[in-house]
Amino acid sequence: MSKNAAALTEKTLPDNVATLIDIILEENPMHTSFIDGALKHVSDEELATLDKYLDFCQSKGQNLPYMADSYLTIVGDTFKEQIYFMKHKEYRHKTYADVAGHVYDDEDYMNKYMYGLAITSFLWPNHLDMGRLFVETVPRDRGGKYLDIGPGHGYYLMKAMELGSFDEFLGIDISEASIKQTGAILDHFKPEFKDKFELRLMDFLDATELEAGSFDAIVMGEVLEHVEQPDVFLKRIAELSKDDGYIYITTCINAPAVDHIYLWRTTDELEKMIEGTGLKIKTPLRLPYEGKTLEESQEQDLSINVAYVLEKE
Ligand SMILES: C[S@@+](CC[C@H](N)C(=O)[O-])C[C@H]1O[C@@H](n2cnc3c(N)ncnc32)[C@H](O)[C@@H]1O
Known part of the structure; x- marks a missing residue:
């Protein structure tokens, strides 16, 4: 029972x-x-x-x-x-x-x-904590352009509309199903933003038309582990962000899933990569496997979730 x-x-x-x-x-x-x-x-x-x-x-x-x-x-x-x-x-x-x-x-x-x-x-405590960091840190009173790379279900893009004061929103996703889900959640919860957002179905790295230094906020949740060259994604984010732009990313270490293809084995390995791309870690959130420390999770190859607020160097 x-x-x-x-x-x-x-x-x-x-x-x-x-x-x-x-x-x-x-x-x-x-x-x-x-x-x-x-x-x-x-x-x-x-x-x-x-x-x-x-x-x-x-x-x-x-x-x-x-x-x-x-x-x-x-x-x-x-x-x-x-x-x-x-x-x-x-x-x-x-x-x-x-x-x-x-x-x-x-x-x-x-x-x-x-x-x-x-x-x-x-429902997953680590995912909830990462979402809480986003909710706490996404700027409230900043206008300008907001970019979500891989919005997926669209919940965080919708949340940014609810919490922030951005003027324009762009979501770029490689999956048509994700683009449709994001469109549907925004239409449902934020109909008043109808003319303020655009969704593009494409690989982020192919969006070469985006202007360097033009975004006030760039958010990329749970995408880096899905791509072959995460460092290239991070460099492109550094390039697209304004000097004082808000940058928030999440990813994971030793965290297998059907579509995870890039493996980091320690937070150090990942953080060295981030810091080699023109970005600096401002606020780190490192969440070990339930019931373990960070060190134990790394030694025993157990999943670690991470979220970072970043800034340009
Ligand atoms: C795991 S979901 C993350 C959804 C949401 N951002 C979150 O944090 O929960 C990853 C999303 O990234 C998209 N994606 C994967 N590779 C991409 C790429 N190269 N360019 C744009 N989107 C990509 C996938 O289609 C999917 O919608």
């Missing part, structure tokens, strides 16, 4: 969230202690936001069993990749071509992946 959401917490869970968790636990009772920890970490306000996000998904025809399945697809696929990583000490795939067909270009899979990933932003 699986436990239900209400039995795990004294919090009053919003209806969509309670149903979503009930379905997740019924399908995967082994996930109970993880969800128990997640519910301790997430605030009532964040749960209310997740509930609204689930309302939006349902308005687009994605019912709660589909959303639970999307989340469990990430959990299950990540677990398979963790087993591979423990055995081989390498990610299974190394190039964009290895993953494009079954991830970015597969609309059904990509849709599930992005909906599931948005849910992890609330």
